[in-house]
Amino acid sequence: MEVTGKLLTMVLAILLFVAVVGLILFIAGKVEHRRGNRVAYVFLFPSLVMLAVGLLYPAARTIYQSFFDAAGKAFIGLDNYQTIFTSSDQLLVLRNTVLWVVVTPFVATAVGLLYAILVDGARAEALSKALIFLPMAISMVAASIIWKFVYAFRPDQPGIKQIGLLNQVVVWLGGTPQQWTLNAPLNTFFLIIVMIWIQAGFAMTLLSAAIKAIPDDIIEAARLDGVNAFGMFRFVTLPSIRPSVIVVLTTIGIGTLKVFDIVRTMTGGNFDTNVIAYEFYRQTFNASNQGLGAALAVLLFILVIPIVVYNIRQLRASEAR
């Protein structure tokens, strides 16, 4: 296409956009005088259309595709789903996903909570918080690269220097360097650590805010009753921030189900570390198996729904307080 043609298309697109917005505003202006509620529907309409085109249609199409074969031509019913729950490769993917979802949210939340309580009211609180919050600002790919260096392996031979932090520590302690990302199922935990490193800061921030929101009189009353530190945590802090803890848990849980970047960057799904979110991409693009890829995507979608629903309900509950 020529440059002028491109410019023309651009101008046309902008004009179209302006026209659509103008039309909406025009209709909204007309309707406003009569009924208040209808205005909302008028403004809702464009986003509904975009949701339908950008979300609902692809979702429906993915579900449809999941009943077809690798090339997307022949209808094969539930065969793809059967593959997911019977082939040993796919079962391994499921097992790893379960490991991720079970371990990551709880450990990350626990670490975040512990940290939030420890630094609460301490000197240099802001600085300590900023330090643990920093990994949140790093992309998952970048974090994975950092941890790849931490786990890097070099043999313990004369003339060879360790380049990985973890193995250097091991050598200093008199051990032999290990290939941390190689041996299943331990390697999945080493990958999970990366996710925890990223998410603990998020948990800490939200929980710290919740802790600070606990009314002082409750704490005063508990102190007067003579509770010790653990009692304070068990009977005052935790019940008060329970909705926040659940929101954090479920939010990290949703993020963990979708973990893709870490697995892709650190092991490429090799050495039995694959998870659903990465396997569906791999099946679709590497193996050219559209059907199985779509089925995995649908499975991921189904798995994430209950967590999302629970998350929203808790979020509303905590806001209602």
Added chain:
Amino acid sequence: MNGKRRHTGRIAVATGASLLMLLAACSSGGTSSTTTTGATSGTTASGECAAFAAYGDLKGKTVDVYTGIVTPEDQPYMDSYKPFEDCTGAKINYVGDKAFETQILVRAKAGNPPDIAIVPQPGLLQQLVATGAAKPAPQAVSDNVDKFWGADWKAYGSVDGKFYAAPSGASVKSLVWYSPSEFTDNGYKVPTTLDELKKLSDTIAATGKKPWCAGIGSGEATGWPITDWMEDFMLRLSGPDVYDQWVTHKIAFNSAAPTAALDAVGSYLKNDAYVNGGLGDVKSIATTTFQDGGLPILDGSCSFHRQASFYASNFPKGTKVAEDGDVYAFYLPGVKAADHPVLGGGEFNLAFSDRPEVQAFQTYLSSDLWANTKAKISSESTGGGWISANKGLDVANLTNPIDKLSATILQDPKTVFRFDGSDMMPAAVGSDAFWKQATAWITGQSTQDTVDKIEAAWPKS
């Protein structure tokens, strides 16, 4: 750099360097079109334009080229298009995209293909032709390929007997990197048969040194260097005919010949006495990136590294790659000294349009003129790293010793060339099961399990 580009390109943003790559993708993923047309035509002597007279006046016409070749390798491409632009008046719009290999399929299926795509694998070429969007090559291109390449290369650019795409660049994979000074110091001779290679490996192993080093890590493409190893041994131990049957699945992946080939690879790569010089035990091959795999040659921790011609660019700046330099490569020998099987790769120019200017440009790209122009420009601007299997390519136009060696190997009439097998197999095998199982194999899975699992992954049709 064909092999490296092929494997990293195939999977868009591949490995640890993702951050940098992302930046690169951002900066080059858009349009990086050639700029001036016509303006420089005054400097071009009319004699140089004589070769383009047949294409006629194409002023005002544009040809879109879409490829996975991005900066810095894209510049020599754009420069090599200049003479065509200057002489015919046509404009070539070059777009390099790291996500080429997934995007080109999307574009072809969506009815928005480029005029010409530079396709790095025959398997992908077949997928693209299957979308129905590709156009068969014009007669002039077909004639050029008959003249300059030969039946084997023509077959790689054909689908169901119909010829679509002429080869562009090429790479030689059957190379073993070594240290020339180590050879002179110890009186080693470059082996001319596989037996001699084994004997030399044993001799070196007897001194307490691990002779071989290897790395197969490549992000989600981890494992591909083993597929190249296996293809090389398949070609050597069973010959080109059985190799062809293996690639096209006329014989099963778990039949005798492929199993023997993988076992032969295992006698090197899974041999504790042989690997992994300077990098650890056998399993460390799986976690070492292919870029790092051959570097221990430089510090003397290992002697051999089997990798394609593009590997020259992986050595740090200042490394002298030459017969009398720090590193050089020899041809991975056959069973007998007289055998000359060569494994290689290459790209193809596939057209999605049959407009006259597109066909004219396609014809230019399939000519010896373009091959020599491109070789000269690559040698001057990026120090080489580009060759073609075009027989019209004058080896004198290559300055890099490895390019010279590779081009000589490709043009040797005794050479029996075969294209990288995993690139021709269906994606479910070639870029999935084969890589994955090869990785499992190096970390301990038995040869039989490995070939059985790859065979099971072959699409049923």
